[in-house]
Each structure stands twice: as C-alpha cells, then as structure tokens.
Amino acid sequence: MKKFDIIIILSLVLISTTSLALHILSSNKKYENKYAEIYIQGVLYKRIPLSKNMEEITIPIKTKLGRNVIHISGGKINMADADCHDKICVKSGTIDKIGQTIVCLPHRIVIEIKGKGKAETDDISY
Amino acid sequence: MTKTQKMIFISILVAQSLVLYIIETMIPVPFITPGAKLGLANIITVISLYSLNFFDTFFVIILRIILSTFLTGSLSSFFFSLSGGILSLLVMFVLKKFGKENVSIIGVSIMGSVSHNIGQILVASITVQNIRIIAYLPVLMIAGIGTGIFVGITSKFLLNYLKKIKFMNIN
Incomplete structure (x- = not known):
C-alpha cells in the first residue's frame, strides 16, 4: 500500500457513500x-x-x-x-x-x- | 522476450482469464446489486499490464471478451464487457504511468474494478435509454473497491512468481 492507494480508496469510499446517502434521502421523500x-x-x-x-x-x-x-x-x-x-x-x-x-x-x-x-x-x- | 515467447505468454493469459471467467460464474455471489461479481478475470488484465506493453494487454482483453461471448454470453453482454474492459484498461494504464512510485498494484486494480463498473453502467443506461440506472453505481463502486483490493493482492503474489522467469521483464 502506498500513498496514492490510500487516497484512491478514501476518495472512492467518500464519493460512493455520499451519492448513496443522497439517493436514499431523495427516495424517502413523501x-x-x-x-x-x-x-x-x-x-x-x-x-x-x-x-x-x-x-x-x-x-x-x-x-x-x-x-x-x-x-x-x-x-x-x-x-x-x-x-x-x-x-x-x-x-x-x-x-x-x-x-x-x-x-x-x-x-x-x-x-x-x-x-x-x-x-x-x-x-x-x- | 522473443516473438514466440510473447505469443505463447499472451495465449496462456487469455486461456487463464477464460478459465477464471467460467469459474466465476460457478461461485455464488450474494446478490447485492445487478451486475456485482468478483471480477477474477481482472487479475489477468493487471498481470498483463505489468508484464506486457499497452497494445498486448489490449489484445489480451479483446481476445478474452470475444471468446467469453462465444462460451457463455449473448451479444448484449459482449458490449457491456467491451466497454468495461476498455475503460478499465485505459484508466489503469494512465494511473500506472503517471502514478509511478506513488501507486502500487492494489491502487491500480481498484481503479480498474471501479472504472469497469462505470463503463458497464454507462453502456447499460445507453441501451435501455434510461439515465437513472446510474443509481446502481454507488453500491457497485463499494463492491468494486473490495474486489479491487482482492484482485490487487492476488496479482501482487502472482507477479512475485513471474519475476523468477528469466525472459520476463516486470515493470
């Protein structure tokens, strides 16, 4: 594991979790x-x-x-x-x-x- | 590496990736989201990226996709595999070239898995003409990070053995 690996993993996790959260929030609207x-x-x-x-x-x-x-x-x-x-x-x-x-x-x-x-x-x- | 050695090495890689592709369909994967799978064939793509040049790797991928379509898939899965395969190759190649010492084989394979998902989702949303399929992407990306780490570690171990072969030049 090197410097870029950590950056890649962290940024991908961040992107995917935020977009997932946004999607779940928008589908819970009444x-x-x-x-x-x-x-x-x-x-x-x-x-x-x-x-x-x-x-x-x-x-x-x-x-x-x-x-x-x-x-x-x-x-x-x-x-x-x-x-x-x-x-x-x-x-x-x-x-x-x-x-x-x-x-x-x-x-x-x-x-x-x-x-x-x-x-x-x-x-x-x- | 002589021309014959290279030709045989490419055909071994293609054969191995086909076997992995078939084994993969036999392993039950918990159904998280449509299209999620282990991506074992990506091990071969990473290996050839580190041991051959760009065009030979491209050749390995194209051959694998054409042959796997003959073996299992239909024409529609051919285009999904093709788009995912080519996009992931381009991304991995660029990352490996410009990341140099800062990026290891694990980071390269993670980006490969994730961009494979992105390519497939894009072609899928074009074929059904519905952009909302992209909603599957976040979950696929998380799965891709996991399989990418697994593929990266496996390829690292495999490369250690390939380095011992005299005519191989691993970069």
Missing part, C-alpha cells in the same frame, strides 16, 4: 401518490398508479427480445419471471420506494417508481 412506469426500449409502455390497497396485477410483456412477467400487489412490484439468461431482473426482488428500479438489460425493460404531488417539484421525473 409524495401524495406513487406510480410505476414501465419502459420498453426507452419508450413508455405503461403507467400504473400504486397504492397499498390495490388489486394484484400481472403484466406479461412479450417483445421480440423475450418474455417478462411483471407482478404488482399492494404497491409493491417485482419481476415474477423472465426468459433471459441471467435472470438479474427476477433476482432484483421487490421494489416499493420512489426512485427504485428493476432493469432487465437483455430485454431492454426498465420499471421505475416515481412520485407526484405534495413535494413542491417533481424532481424525480425529468
């Missing part, structure tokens, strides 16, 4: 309503309002790249099934906070939760 947006190849496919007492929905998505099944219940979203080779989106688990995302890279699908209302500006969506 919004009046939450909604989930599903993007396929960068194009908005569906916008679903989320609430605690909503019905269970299953959304099958079939594109020429493959098949995905999105499952939403009680305001929580998870990828129930996918036929990609790494299954990273299925392993991502359940998301329910604003700013969280589930990504299926091989099938170019992004699910993200956004918030609207109360908080003065909608700084999550752009």
